[in-house]
Amino acid sequence: MKTLILLSCLVALGLASPFHQHGFLDFMDDITGMQNEEGSADDFTPVPKKPEPPVVVPTVTYGYPICPFACQCHIRVVQCSDLGLKEVPADIPTDTTLLDLQNNKITEIKEKDFKGLSKLYALYLVNNKISKVHPKAFLPLATIQKLYLSKNALVEIPKNLPQSLVELRIHENRIKKVPKQAFQGMKHMNCIEMGGNPLENGGFEPGAFDGLKLNYIRISEAKLSGIPKDLPNTLHELHLDHNRIQTIELEDLIRYSNCVQVRGPCHELGLGFNQIRDIENGSLSFLQNLREIHLDxxxxxxxxxxxxxxKYLQVVYLHSNNISQVGDNDFCPPGFGFKKAFYHGISLFNNPVNYWDVKPAAFRCVTDRMAIQFGNYRK
Known part of the structure; x- marks a missing residue:
């Protein structure tokens, strides 16, 4: 009996169909069949799926919600240099305090390029191709203090410069003239760099610097034949190197005669790389507080x-001249003369003077012998 039951089971297994793997659609048919068994398909109402909001990717660069394309923005600083830009980009954040646009190909500053940038502190436009600036372009910049326009193609100083300016750098352009009203109302201006322009003495209109209380001005690498007469008398540093100045006359420095404070104006005078042959006696007597003079x-x-x-002079550059002798009283007061600050730098190298012919007493008011530089004269 047991044998018949076992044979019946084996026959039933042999007649069973083989196993088939269900695909995705097969599972869907199974699910539909299960639903029809429990109820009709018409009775099944799927739960509506809540639509997901569209993904919005904001234009964010280092925390800024808006930043000009390809620029980098971070904590009110917008850096757009070295991008080959041909114009000032749009969408500059209105709270920007520093805007860097140097090393591009910008040719023109238009009227609305800086619209809304009332909080801008510094604007760098160095090394572009700017030849034209709209007269109203800088009017929105009510609080700007630093404006760098160097290495462009400007032929004149832009009109209506912001009165809040403290520092203006406009060197290496093509400016030939400084008109009378160029710096009108700029009571806070401290520094002007305008070297590398084809400026001649006649290019400065009378009163061009009226009202300015500058501490620093550089007009180097120009075409000056003498010291300009109308520079501010508040200067701490005056740099006129790399020009065509041949002589210094008594009246050239007389406007600085009001320098009476120890820490007052006229600390440094740069006249190196000129053609100076003669300095009229008494010309330097007006610069009583001068600390450093460059005549190399x-x-x-x-x-x-x-x-x-x-009495306060400490550094004198006289190298690369034609000085053939040094007297005992050329640098130090004679006799018991008083000097408040000793020299710590006198350069006389590259001159036809033999150091062994100079008496040690000539440098009695020098801090130490290392402060004197003779070197070898080679013609």
């Missing part, structure tokens, strides 16, 4: 007279 790379044949009267 000129055509001087002797140590300028008047250095002994400058």
């Amino acid at each position: 790379h000129n055509n001087l044949t002797r140590v300028p007279a008047g250095l002994t009267d400058m």
